[in-house]
Amino acid sequence: MPDQPKQLPAFVLRGLRRVGIFQPDLEINLHFELAQTIQDLGEAVSDGVLFTRLQYVAGMEKADAIRELKEAELEFEHAEAKAVALLQNERDYSHNRALSAAKADPEIKRLGAAVIFAEYRKQAAAAFSDSLRREVEVWRTVQANDRVADQMAAAGISGRP
Missing domain, CATH: 1.10.287 (Helix Hairpins)
Known part of the structure; x- marks a missing residue:
């Protein structure tokens, strides 16, 4: 995993909470990949696109x-x-x-x-x-x-x- 930010942006934390991750641990690969995906999609992404991409990440995991x-x-x-x-x-x-x-x-x-x-x-x-x-x-x-x-x-x- 590349260097990880000390603090995740608020919209990333919100996205993680939506899928049941309330205390993300970026040492856990799934948490890191989900956070990275949410951050890459950006704050204005639609829920449909967000869930589709997160399902893909979960499927790959x-x-x-x-x-x-x-x-x-x-x-x-x-x-x-x-x-x-x-x-x-x-x-x-x-x-x-x-x-x-x-x-x-x-x-x-x-x-x-x-x-x-x-x-x-x-x-x-x-x-x-x-x-x-x-x-x-x-x-x-x-x-x-x-x-x-x-x-x-x-x-x-x-x-x-």
Whole structure:
């Protein structure tokens, strides 16, 4: 990440609050990317454009998290299989004994923990993406309701007895 400003502009903070980020931490890549996108779009951007771009950023974050999970799983599975094969060949262990020994290896444990962390990151990215999608649905409903209210007012219908 490039150098980060000490203080985000007020319109960027407002934009982040609209998507549920009330205390942005620019060390978190998603917060940084969302803040940068809002700042790049500028203060006068329409809500529709803002939400579309933020959905894109959230989608890319989700895709990155899925990719990282798959890479972590592959690395873990490869290292575990390699350790099992090595133990079976060098120490004449049965598959189950070699697998148990491999799982006790600190490097295999570290790679297993990396898989778990990547899974949590994927779940968090998916949850944020879903939350943003629901926020857009609410915004669209409000926009549609406002249009209907404007049309009714223009037609002289107040909705009140």
